[in-house]
Amino acid sequence: MRELIQALSAHAATQGAFERLGTLTSYDPANHAVKVSIQPEGFETGWIRLAAPAVGQGWGIVAGPQIGDEVMVGFEHGDMNGGVVLARLFNDGHPPPAVPSGEFWLMHQSGSLLKFHNDGSVELTAAAGATYRASQHHFVGPVQMDNTLQVTQQIVGQGGMAVSGGSGAAMQVSGDMHSSGKISADGDVVAAGKSGANHTHHENGAGGNTSGPN
Numbered sequence: 001m002r003e004l005i006q007a008l009s010a011h012a013a014t015q016g017a018f019e020r021l022g023t024l025t026s027y028d029p030a031n032h033a034v035k036v037s038i039q040p041e042g043f044e045t046g047w048i049r050l051a052a053p054a055v056g057q058g059w060g061i062v063a064g065p066q067i068g069d070e071v072m073v074g075f076e077h078g079d080m081n082g083g084v085v086l087a088r089l090f091n092d093g094h095p096p097p098a099v100p101s102g103e104f105w106l107m108h109q110s111g112s113l114l115k116f117h118n119d120g121s122v123e124l125t126a127a128a129g130a131t132y133r134a135s136q137h138h139f140v141g142p143v144q145m146d147n148t149l150q151v152t153q154q155i156v157g158q159g160g161m162a163v164s165g166g167s168g169a170a171m172q173v174s175g176d177m178h179s180s181g182k183i184s185a186d187g188d189v190v191a192a193g194k195s196g197a198n199h200t201h202h203e204n205g206a207g208g209n210t211s212g213p214n
Contacts, residue, residue, distance in 0.1 A: 020072070070088070071088050
């Protein structure tokens with residue numbers, strides 16, 4: 001095996017850089033480094049760098065590899081321990097998702113995904129909970145909710161509010177409600193079972209009930 005590595009290194013030294021396919025055997029997430037078993041010979045590299053689409057000082061686009069991934073390793077000047085993993089490859093054991101031409105999909109094995117479709121729509125699915133944090137949220141355009149919206153802080157708005165539909169009361173409030181302006185209703189207002197439009201008062205003395213309010 002040593003003779004084979006030396007022969008490969010000597011050949012590579014005359015050719016400059018060259019690439020080999022291999023299988024990922026170890027992963028160091030802290031240093032974004034891997035070890036690779038070069039195929040078909042089966043010799044393992046030392047710790048080598050794993051390329052990334054974008055990098056910065058403590059940030060970037062990072063996708064942690066899996067043991068067993070098929071990779072392409074580039075070696076420069078025949079240094080078999082100075083390689084870089086240039087790409088990770090789909091194969092028969094790890095088939096790709098069927099992404100239409102021109103679309104961009106980001107998919108996780110859990111089923112969570114982000115898809116940019118050719119019609120301009122964007123699809124976001126979280127297999128479990130989704131957490132969204134921002135110092136300020138600004139939505140342009142209508143927002144549709146197909147399930148319960150739970151708010152734990154105050155709702156403040158300047159454009160008014162319109163609520164309709166649903167089973168039972170269209171809007172239900174638990175707790176006190178205060179208005180600094182006029183409250184009007186096109187229908188009846190019922191408080192503690194008493195109709196505001198049809199309630200009556202009993203006359204003083206032996207008289208009967210008054211008629212409902214005008």
